[in-house]
Amino acid sequence: MLYTIVKQNSYQDSVNLMLLTNKISTMEGINKVQIMMGTPANKDILKAADLYTEELEGAASNDMCIVVDTDSDEKIQEVLEEVDNYLSNQAISGSKETFETVRSWDKATTALPDANLAIISTPGQYAAEEAEKAIDRDMHVLIFSDNVSIEDERRIKEKAHEKGLLVMGPDCGTAVVSGVPLAFANVMKTGKIGVIGASGTGIQEVTTEIDRLGAGVSHAIGTGGRDLNDKIGAITMLDGIKALAQHSQTEVITLISKPPAKEVRDEVVNLLQSLSKPVVAIFLGEEPHNHEGNVYYANTLEETAAIAVDLVKGNTIKPNYNTLQGEVPAVELKPEQKTIKGLYSGGTLGYEAATLISRGINYDNTGEHEEGYLLNANGFEVIDLGDDIYTQGKPHPMIDPETRVQYFQKAAQDESTAIILFDVVLGYGSHEDMAGALIPGIEKIQKEAQANGKNIYFLATVCGTDQDPQGIDEQKAKLEKAGVILRDSNNQAVLTALAMLDIQIEEVQKEVVAAKETATAEITVSEAIEKLLTEKPSVVNVGLKKFTEAITANGGRVVQYDWRPVAGGNPRMRKILSVLR
Amino acid sequence: MYGQFKTIDEANRAVIDKVVSGAPFLVDVVPAKSVIKELNGKVLLHAGPPIKWENMTSPMQGSCVGATLFEGWASNADEAFKMLENGEIEFIPCHHVNAVGPMGGITSGNMPVLVVENRDGGNQAYCTLNEGIGAVLRFGAYSEEVINRLGWFRDVLGPTLSKALQVKGDGLNVNVAIAKAITMGDEFHQRNIAGSLIFLKDIVPYILQTDVDDKDKQDVIQFLADTDQFFLNIAMATSKAIMDTAREIQHGTVVTAMCRNGHEFGIRIAGMGDQWFTAPVNTPQGLFFTGYDQDMACPDMGDSAITETFGVGGMAMIAAPGVTRFVGAGGMDDAVTTSNDMMEICIDHNPNYSIPTWDFKGSCLGIDARKVVETGIEPVINTGIAHKEAGVGQIGAGTVRAPLACFEKAIDAYAVKLGLIEPEVNE
CATH class of the missing domain: 3.40.50.720 (NAD(P)-binding Rossmann-like Domain)
Known part of the structure; x- marks a missing residue:
């Protein structure tokens, strides 16, 4: 039946009342409702809607008329409360x-x-x-x-x-310019090391490692993966190096790249040799045996960061920074468990793992790979799950845990698998709690393995800083609680995994040899680039x-x-x- | 290539300069046929681009029936329907005779129209008087009440306003009223209460000085006091008068008219003169009175989108906090976003109409059809929503978008006209 409430001298705008009517009409037990001011025209509308009652006769233009069709008179009080509540809370909160x-x-x-x-x-x-x-x-x-x-x-x-x-x-997946992280980037201390790289996760690993070692980064410039291709000729790399060379707060320059074309490499190295600032360079996959003049060559991303930090602190450069640190966890494995499965979200981290494992198992990994694989030899596999073939119609594994958990399971089903090696990349753009998202999958696999009377070890590195939105300490604590063995860098994680299987890599001891004489280059940097490196x-x-x-x-x-x-x-x-x- | 202009941008600037320099005055209220000679036969004006009877929406057809009865061409609705179906009555778009009409836009010879003169261009534009809400002709009602009201308009309201304006002498300056009302929360399509109030305040002293019968004076003043949307029709005639002056510059890509007939949405751009570029209309989305819903909404109708063409209405959503919630359930932020979006497709701000809630930026000025196509942002139009059956009347209010295809066709034709591209061959 129809109930009418007339609130005298209670003017509300018609839009408000239409919104209010919509809201009340969604309440349970309300067949129909209309809330309008009592103007003659509105009364006609109520008549047309079969909602007209005698009580409306006396309502005036400034009276709010509420007509409710409900089977239960108990609802009326509820409606009135809702009306008052709505009218007193009209502010719309928007972020x-x-x-x-x-x-x-x-x-x-x-x-x-x-x-x-x-x-x-x-x-x-x-x-x-x-x-x-x-x-x-x-x-x-x-x-x-x-x-x-x-x-x-x-x-x-x-x-x-x-x-x-x-x-x-x-x-270009990442960059940090004047302390401002761009795209997928970590938050780090500002300092005196200028980084330029053709690899996104390579930059992330080196810069977060620099941060962990207590130094800071002035800028991290990404060039894109093809910049050192001979068709491009390192246009961005050369301009970027010059910019960092001229930037007064940058004392050490760090360069990260895959091996470039010969002529491009010569041009870049020539420029580096001509600078007055020390340079650390890593050409991923190469195995340098010496430093040359001003240019220090690193074998791993971890070593790249460590040399840069020692340079900036004025410490003597050690011949080698790749020694395995920390204890090797004791393992209990079945005889057939002999391999490592590396399942990476960061392409360059995966590439580094593939390079190191190949060395460990004496495998020449320079040939062509099956699509999506960075290494696939004797049961040892490293996969870049961020590769295009895994991200067709799916989010990147830094954002979405699903593909990775799937491949964890696949790896666990392989009888030869002893260790599953992976990365968790933090920073802006990445999943807000990747550790938490991966753990249920990890625990399930461990439980199943134990039920079958065996162990599968999970070993990971978390690439991030304590200033990242996710908080590296929390992420680490979660993973450790779930039984994941953690190492501070990708290099240490891979070395530990190999050591757990009794595999060692021969460490390269490097000494400084003189570079061939290079004239000091005339360095000019445009005003626009200078401004980019001096202001937010x-x-x-x-x-x-x-x-x-x-x-x-x-x-x-x-x-x-x-x-x-x-x-x-x-x-x-x-x-x-x-x-x- | 662009006449005296070196570039399209220059031509567009000249068009919008004309919009800014417009000087609109409400000078008279007269029988439509006295200023629109075409209305001296069995002719009706309608909203939107040209349309045939069979393509009209039910409310527009209802309006035609009402006008036919009002003019005494038929003695009952059945007879009126027959005449209309048999093609005995000619239809002309309002826009073709310096007029604009709300919703159905149906205008006949004996209906009084507002006369707004643009003293910058020396031209005039016409629009019928707002009938209030409820059962009204513009939403397709043709009951006795509707016809009687039109009779009173013809015999009392129109002549009284005319006399009052004669007492005033040199017309009412509409720019002043718009500039004031936009600071009082009107956007001149959905909300006109401030403008209507200003008009009432301006006109009443002159009404009192006329020799009109006291009872009629009382009725006229009461009607104006009750009719919140009265100023809408003044704003429409004003927008039309100014846009018509501006479109004398026949170069460039500024939109000079937008209108709908319930079947098609039509636009004009300066560089293509009188030609309409049409696409099927959308149906407005919004809030509905109880008992009605989206399924009952009539497709978009009316010449009132001339207000958006002029840069107010939905384009000035931010000016009217009171109606912003029609945009969705959003608040001021949505209104700011809407108006900011509209500036993406406009050339400048109109310094005549500064909007306090928009940091005193002026209303939108000059919709550039190129920008609409480039960004895909369609002009937003605030509108009443008619029931799709004639005579039910208004069932809600909301917003609707001008279809992108109109703008694509317009710039395509302009590029072809300038010889910059070959016409598209339809397969």
Whole structure:
């Protein structure tokens, strides 16, 4: 039946009352409800809705009329309470964002007129075009997107170089500029070591290790994986090295790369030898036996960081930093358990593990690999689960634990498996609690193994710092509680795993030999690059919104560009827009 | 290529300069046929781009029936329907005769229309008077009550306002009213209560000075006091008068009209003159009175989107905190986002209408069809929602988007006209 409540002289705006009506109508036991001011026109609406009652006759324009159709008169009190509650709590709470969101380049530059860096994370096919728009607006660019053609990469980098701008990427997963972490990056102490690298997780491992050893990083510049390809000629690497060489707060330069083409390598090394600052370089996969003049060569990412830290602290450089540290855990294994399965989310960490394990088992791992494998020899496997073939339609394993847990199980089913080796990469962009997400899978496998009367050992390294949003100590504590053996670096984790299987790697002792004479190079750095390295960046973030968080939290300014393809990607419209300029 | 202009941007600037320099005055209220000569036969004006009877929505057809009865062309609804179905009555879009009409936009010769003169361009634009809410012609009602009200408009309201405006002498300055009302929370489509109040305040002293019968004076003032949306129609005629002056510059990509007929949404751009670019209309989304829901909503209708073309209405959502919640259930943040989004497709801010809740930035100025296509951001239109059956009337209010395809067709045609691209060959 119909109940009518007239609240006299209780004016509310009609929009409010419509929203309120919607809310009340969702309450249980209410067949129909309408709340309106008692104007003649509204009374007509109530009549049309078969909600008119005699009590409404006397209601005036400033009276709030509540008509409820319900089978239970007990509901009326409930409705009235809900009405009062709604009317007294009308403030709409929305989370305040500290940055503006725009939908075009023009608005982005209006919102942040001194923007000097763009982060591009659009689909790859559009990344080159957007990067060029940023360069046209005198911005440095970090291209997070992959699938940019090498021709486009060369064109963009040449154009930027001409204008005195830096292009990090494409496929640049991480960078730290003036203390501001960009894309997937760790938070670390600011210091005197300048890092430049062609590998995302390589940079993350070296910089977090530097942080752990008590030193700090001035900048970490990512070049993108193909920068040292002969088709690109290390355009970004060379400009970046020069910038770090001229940056007064940077005392030591650290370079991380896969082995480049010969001519490119010569050009880079020549530049390094001509600098007045010491340099630590790692060409992943090579096995250097000497340091040359000013340039110290490292065998592992851990050693790279350690040499850099000793250099910056003024300590004498030791011939070797790769000694196994810590006790080797005692193991109880069945005779058939002889292999290590490395299941990595960080490509370079996996690559390093594959290199070290190959050395340990005397396997020449230089040939072609099956897709997705970094090593697959005699039951020893290292897989980069961040490889394209594992991320088709699935999130990256730094974000999503599912693929990794699946491969953990697969590894555990292999009778030869003794140790499962993995990484947990922290920092902005990564999963907020990867340890917690992986543990249920790990515990299940351990339980099943024990039920079958055997042990499977989990061994991991956590790549991160105590300033990262996830907190490295918490992540470690969780993993240790679940029985995971932890080591501070990837190198130590791999060495420990090998030692648990009684495999040792011969340590290389390096001494400093003189480099061939190189003239001190004339180093010029553009004003724009100099500014990038001396001030907190002002960023236009084109694409993935989550990248804004690290920037605002670390003192950078950012405007979010909610990017969509121009004209929805319609080719004719794109053509028309280009002619109607 | 662009006449006296070197670039499209320059042409667009000239168009929006005309919008800013517009000087609209409400000068009179007169029978439509006295200013629109086409209405001296069996002719009805309708909202939106050209449309045939069979494609009209039920409410628009209902409005036609109401107008036919009001004009005395038929003695009952059945007869009126027959005449309309048989094509005995000609239809012309309001926009083709310097007029605009809300919802159905149905306008006949003896209906009084507001006359707004743009003294910058010397042209005039016309719009019928707002009927209030409930059973009204613009939503397709044609009951006796509706016809009687139209009679009173013709015999009392129109002549009284006309006389009052003659007493005033040089017309009411609408820019002043808009500038004041936008600081009082109006956006001139969904919310016009401040503008209506200002109009009432301005006009009453003159009404009192007329020789109109006291009872009629009382009724007129009461009607104006009761009709919160009265100013909407003044804002529409004003927007039309100003946009018509601006579109005399026949170059560039500024949108000079947006309107809907329940079947198609139509736009014009400066560079393509009188040509309409149409696409199927959307149906508004919003909040509904009890007993009604989204399924009963009539597809988008009305020339009132001329207010958005002018840069107010949905484009100025942030000006009207009171109606922002139609955007969704959001609050001020959503309103700011909406207006900021709209600035992505506009060229500048209109310094005449500074909005306090937007850090005193001016309202949106000059929708650039290129920017709409580039960003995919469709202009947002605040609107009443009609029931899809004639005569039920308004069942809610909300927002609707201007379809992207109109803007794509417009810039495509312009690029072809300029010889910058070959016409697309349809397979």
